[in-house]
Amino acid sequence: MANKIEKKELAVFVNKLLDKYEVIGPKKKKSQYVFEIISSPDDLELDYPTTILPLKKFLTPQKEDLITFNLNNSDVLEGPNLEKKQLLFGVHSCDLNSFPILDKVFTDENPCPRYAKRRENLILVALTCNEPNEYCFCKSMGTGPSPDSGYDLLLTDLGEEYLVESGSEVGESLFSLMDGKNAEDVDLKRKESIIESAESKFERQVNTKDLPEIFQKNLDHPIWMELGKKDLACAQCIHSCPTCYCYDVRDDINLNIDSSTRYREWDSCFLKEFAEVAMEGNYRKDRSSRVRQFMGHNLGWGGAEQYQIEKGRAKCVGCGRCIRACPVDIDITEVAATIRGDK
Amino acid sequence: MIDPFQLTKAVIKDVKFETKDTYTYTIQYSSEEIPPADEFKPGQFIEFSVFGVGEAPFSLSSLYRNKTFDTTIREVGDVTRFIHKCKIGDKVGIRGPYGRGWPVDEAKGKDVLLIAGGIGIAPLRPIIQEIVRNRDDYGRLEILYGARSPGERIFVDEFELWKHIPKTYLKSCVDCVPSGFSWSEKVGVVTILLEELLTQPKDSIVLTCGPEIMMHYVVKGLIDLQFSEDQVYISLERHMKCGVGQCGHCQIGPKYVCKDGPVFAYSEIKGLPDLII
Numbered sequence: 001m002a003n004k005i006e007k008k009e010l011a012v013f014v015n016k017l018l019d020k021y022e023v024i025g026p027k028k029k030k031s032q033y034v035f036e037i038i039s040s041p042d043d044l045e046l047d048y049p050t051t052i053l054p055l056k057k058f059l060t061p062q063k064e065d066l067i068t069f070n071l072n073n074s075d076v077l078e079g080p081n082l083e084k085k086q087l088l089f090g091v092h093s094c095d096l097n098s099f100p101i102l103d104k105v106f107t108d109e110n111p112c113p114r115y116a117k118r119r120e121n122l123i124l125v126a127l128t129c130n131e132p133n134e135y136c137f138c139k140s141m142g143t144g145p146s147p148d149s150g151y152d153l154l155l156t157d158l159g160e161e162y163l164v165e166s167g168s169e170v171g172e173s174l175f176s177l178m179d180g181k182n183a184e185d186v187d188l189k190r191k192e193s194i195i196e197s198a199e200s201k202f203e204r205q206v207n208t209k210d211l212p213e214i215f216q217k218n219l220d221h222p223i224w225m226e227l228g229k230k231d232l233a234c235a236q237c238i239h240s241c242p243t244c245y246c247y248d249v250r251d252d253i254n255l256n257i258d259s260s261t262r263y264r265e266w267d268s269c270f271l272k273e274f275a276e277v278a279m280e281g282n283y284r285k286d287r288s289s290r291v292r293q294f295m296g297h298n299l300g301w302g303g304a305e306q307y308q309i310e311k312g313r314a315k316c317v318g319c320g321r322c323i324r325a326c327p328v329d330i331d332i333t334e335v336a337a338t339i340r341g342d343k
Numbered sequence: 344m345i346d347p348f349q350l351t352k353a354v355i356k357d358v359k360f361e362t363k364d365t366y367t368y369t370i371q372y373s374s375e376e377i378p379p380a381d382e383f384k385p386g387q388f389i390e391f392s393v394f395g396v397g398e399a400p401f402s403l404s405s406l407y408r409n410k411t412f413d414t415t416i417r418e419v420g421d422v423t424r425f426i427h428k429c430k431i432g433d434k435v436g437i438r439g440p441y442g443r444g445w446p447v448d449e450a451k452g453k454d455v456l457l458i459a460g461g462i463g464i465a466p467l468r469p470i471i472q473e474i475v476r477n478r479d480d481y482g483r484l485e486i487l488y489g490a491r492s493p494g495e496r497i498f499v500d501e502f503e504l505w506k507h508i509p510k511t512y513l514k515s516c517v518d519c520v521p522s523g524f525s526w527s528e529k530v531g532v533v534t535i536l537l538e539e540l541l542t543q544p545k546d547s548i549v550l551t552c553g554p555e556i557m558m559h560y561v562v563k564g565l566i567d568l569q570f571s572e573d574q575v576y577i578s579l580e581r582h583m584k585c586g587v588g589q590c591g592h593c594q595i596g597p598k599y600v601c602k603d604g605p606v607f608a609y610s611e612i613k614g615l616p617d618l619i620i
Contacts, residue, residue, distance in 0.1 A: 257395075283619075
């Protein structure tokens with residue numbers, strides 16, 4: 001089902017959403033943009049370029065308690081409360097495509113009840129990306145600039161109006177909250193030409209053909225040593241990656257020494273401690289091997305098979321955040337071209 | 344939905360001295376709800392929690408029987424140091440068992456060669472117990488065991504028993520013999536025991552566990568002796584923090600040691616990045 005609403009009607013729609021849900025959308029933060037809880041339609045900045053951090057922070061928070069122990073009798077106390085119903089508004093296609101990967105990790109074989117509950121309570125209102133920025137390469141990764149599925153609603157900015165398409169029953173039910181009229185073929189055609197126009201604006205791309213095989217053949221490529229010399233091991237690429245999900249598990253005792261909390265916290269394969277084992281062993285002691293791990297997992301071996309996503313797709317969704325965040329200009333698209341032999 | 348981080352309560356039933364830094368703990372579940380017995384397989388691991396300190400993964404070093412299992416732990420860091428302070432009767436938390444263990448079914452009807460280095464014999468002990476329990480299901484059992492010195496071998500009190508299992512051969516070697524120790528067997532790294540190997544590549548299976556560099560040379564030696572890459576199984580060590588394929592710490596290329604392993608046929612992992620083997 002597809003509808004269209006005038007731009008001025010959007011605020012009315014968002015206000016109705018705010019009555020029912022906790023709405024999270026793109027907001028301005030100094031010169032950049034972030035996804036945060038909004039309290040008014042005026043908070044929304046729908047012309048936003050990619051946000052600083054991806055959406056994983058709402059499903060698997062940076063730090064999260066797992067269990068609390070009572071140390072006096074070793075009883076395990078109850079776990080943390082689960083989150084309420086949330087609606088993500090204005091999600092770009094790259095970020096939307098991170099969900100199937102996170103879902104595979106956190107809800108498949110050994111589901112995490114915290115993630116599963118939040119995910120179940122999440123409504124996704126996506127937004128076609130009309131203006132890819134200089135770091136974006138989603139088109140070449142097959143993840144954008146407009147999604148084919150995975151959303152409850154999809155908005156496309158047609159100029160004076162928004163085209164609104166539903167992708168689920170939940171999405172369909174939201175039509176009752178908006179004062180729209182039926183979209184016509186001409187509107188869908190306008191959407192197609194907007195997508196075409198967006199597609200012509202990409203400055204970066206990755207040739208994904210046979211990438212897993214190319215990575216496997218280039219485990220000894222000199223680029224890993226070169227990047228190892230540049231890398232600061234700051235892990236900004238990992239934290240800003242929508243599909244990097246690794247975490248550390250730690251225990252903290254409270255100061256009364258009567259209870260202890262086990263928590264998990266985002267971790268990064270760029271950090272030296274990540275692959276440490278007993279007896280001071282470390283399987284990725286060198287920075288070069290850690291750069292290779294990040295690149296290989298994102299573009300090489302961590303792809304369609306590992307996450308059961310569309311054939312030919314990689315873990316990387318092409319959002320470009322890792323390139324923008326890198327203080328020493330390591331560029332995943334250049335790495336891919338170099339090991340292919342294109343550079 | 345059960346939280347993968349939920350612990351099952353257990354108590355330390357017995358502690359046995361192995362070497363100056365290694366003890367075998369017999370763990371008995373104390374909670375009502377425990378994993379079914381058939382979920383325990385030789386070669387798997389559990390996550391062991393000391394309340395208020397932390398959690399770490401350890402191999403099962405025995406078969407599961409009557410709500411109990413053994414795990415053999417060397418003091419190498421903070422969690423293991425605290426575990427070594429634990430006494431009989433202390434409460435602990437257990438998760439698991441996790442992972443893919445040794446290919447027990449595939450070993451049936453074949454000669455079984457076990458090659459272990461140091462504490463690497465711990466995850467192989469349940470295989471020896473399984474063969475004892477169902478002796479007629481397997482062919483010859485040959486055990487090659489290397490350690491740094493005679494005092495660093497574990498399960499030494501069981502060696503006489505193992506030697507008396509029908510059709511079983513146990514050979515040991517040590518890297519060096521410090522003064523004060525007597526030693527009548529070979530001196531050298533474990534691959535010197537391959538020189539007098541009884542097991543033939545035909546109708547046999549090899550299970551090896553030890554430092555990865557040791558397994559590297561063991562696999563090389565076996566390939567030279569015409570063993571194939573898919574009949575040699577290794578058990579890999581990584582720091583599995585979650586045990587359920589999420590935290591990422593045990594990733595080797597596309598494989599997770601915690602759920603795809605820790606046991607792999609050599610052919611399955613050959614050529615992957617960040618391996619010594």
